[in-house]
Amino acid sequence: MLLTPVSAVKPPLAGYRKLSQLQKPYINGYLIRGLRQIPCMVSTVKFRDRLEHVGVQWGIRRNSYMVLPGLYAAGSPGRQSPVLVTANYKLSFDMLRRELAGLDVWLLVLDTTGVNVWCAAGKGSFGTAELLRKLQQTRLDELVDHRQLILPQLGAVGVSAPEVLRRSGWRIAWGPVRAADLKAFLAAGLQKTAGMSRVRFGLGDRLRVAPLETVQAWPLPLAAVLAAALAAWLGGGRPWDYAWKTLLALGALWPLGSWLFPALLPVLPSRAFSVKGAVLGLLWALCMILLLQPGFWFALALILVSTSVTSFKAMNFTGATTFTSQTGAMLEVDKAIIPQLAGFAAAVVFAAIGFFAGFGV
Amino acid sequence: MEHAMKRWHYIRNGSSLKLDSERCIGCSACLQVCPHQVFGMQGRKAQILDRDACMECGACARNCPVQALQVQPGVGCVAAILIGKLRGTAPTCECGGSKGGACC
Known part of the structure; x- marks a missing residue:
């Protein structure tokens, strides 16, 4: 039995089984790295996902809309590829994977019990402790040569970059608020424009x-x-x-x-x-x-x-x-x-x- | 077009944010993490430019390497405050619980 990063961690939720992951529609294969298999994300968000998103907006399954935490691969990431961190709310995850189409990045999904990054950070589940735990559990340091993480800016409510650096050696760059700005952020060498940092609350x-x-x-x-x-x-x-x-x-x-x-x-x-x-x-x-x-x-x-x-x-x-x-x-x-x-x-x-x-x- | 320029402000003086300029080393971490552009740099020090835009999320204080920032973080949610008042506790979203469900 080969070791997968997911089986290496304790399944966090009663509803999840290790094998069920194989049928997840957002995974289309595994990246082999030595003895490890890392699930590859599908970058297309399908009609069924969108239907779920509408349901969640109306409160349907809202409190249990989650993906399995752990390490994922988008595209075919290598030892220099960027590492992004996010929460395991499936709505956020879907928006993120759509934006990652065409990129080769690692994605570390923290266990926030299906709560979005900002709210989870406010409650502490998207926090310093959970980030350090996931870094350890997934042994991310074996897969990349750098020590640079990219976190969504709103995660700063729960994660202390100075503390993460002190305790693990990983540096944190605060990415844009919206996933839609990720490509531009990465292309600019991890530089944000002012607009990327601002939380809006427009009519939409x-x-x-x-x-x-x-x-x-x-x-x-x-x-x-x-x-x-x-x-x-x-x-x-x-x-x-x-x-x-x-x-x-x-x-x-x-x-x-x-x-x-x-x-x-x-x-x-x-x-x-x-x-x-x-x-x-x-x-x-x-x-x-x-x-x-x-x-x-x-x-x-x-x-x-x-x-x-x-x-x-x-x-x-x-x-x-x-x-x-x-x-x-x-x-x-x-x-x-x-x-x-x-x-x-x-x-x-x-x-x-x-x-x-x-x-x- | 409001979405481009709109700056949201809640109740006047409704923020507990404090900046100790003596301690500030001008690393600009607070500018990086603030969701509402509350801070700006003046020379080699951060300063509070728009206090009323602060929502007390606490990101700046958590990421200040020299503890120059202080804020009482919490949810700006009236429902949470009312639940807290009814129970005689601090504001609570009533959503953590055993099943760790979502809210806000």
Whole structure:
């Protein structure tokens, strides 16, 4: 039995078996180096992979979307070839291998339990200790003559380059943030342009996190349906009228917070997400009031519920962004949470007044 | 076109980042790892140019060879803070756990 780098390390996940690796669609053969076999990556990302990527964006298999950690070969790397390091989140891995088409490089995949580089680095699993462990387990030093690793820049959150150098002799060059810049980075002799270092959060990025925002906000449509049922019940002689109006006004807060808010993030006023969200919620409530022309108490309730709920939802979007700080988020929570809760409670009271006092119609 | 030039800023003074210029040896490692171009070089020292762009990821402090940088790293995630407040703990993503699942 020949030794593979993967069998040399303990399989990290219960779901993985050594042999299952042979059927992985992203491996198309093995590079033989002495007694070692190193799996070769396929550089094409197939339709099935893309389908999986869409699924992951909607939260499907998101917490178990991973590849086997260890050493891989892209192309036919030799003793001078660059060594790249990444996490074992399959989405990142797929984006990386597509960019590596036509290059001869080694790829060291750390075990981050399927979490992307940046988040894993923040939690420490893409960290100094795991990097040193993988260097040892894969005996990478036997395969190359240099001692230079290229890590994604965002891995610096968890990996200390001075410490890795001190403890292992490997030097770290911080590569670009995006895999798409790798070729240019390598061609330039490991030099980054300013653009390669900057984390962006453009419209496309913001809309890519919207599906997960939608899924995670499942209580919103549920609450809207319940509120509509309640309104129909309390609405006396015109149950359907109450039901569809409530469903429209409240149900729309779901896509409003999940899609429109991320899309409009840079345009909405204030730096505080809670304020941005409140503005969006207020605008929506005003639109609905013009359209549905509810009575005074219902209008007041609608303004308060739309503003407070969207403000709260918006505030929680901080977790999906690339630039919010914990100190800032704490400042924001301390100021916003009481008004949000009070606004929501007041909305319930005003809606009740509308129904029971008969003022709402 | 926002994607080319947009600089993101969160809450004003919402960062715990500190730079000790006395210690700085001007290696520019912090410029290399910062995702938001918070730092610049002035002569042979790094300096903080755009403090409000700091997201407290902690990459600079971890990679400063002389500990000239200090920052309280953490996730800038309101949900994590709320979970922490409800449980009376530090902010937590509620995602580590035994199965080591993903989050953020």
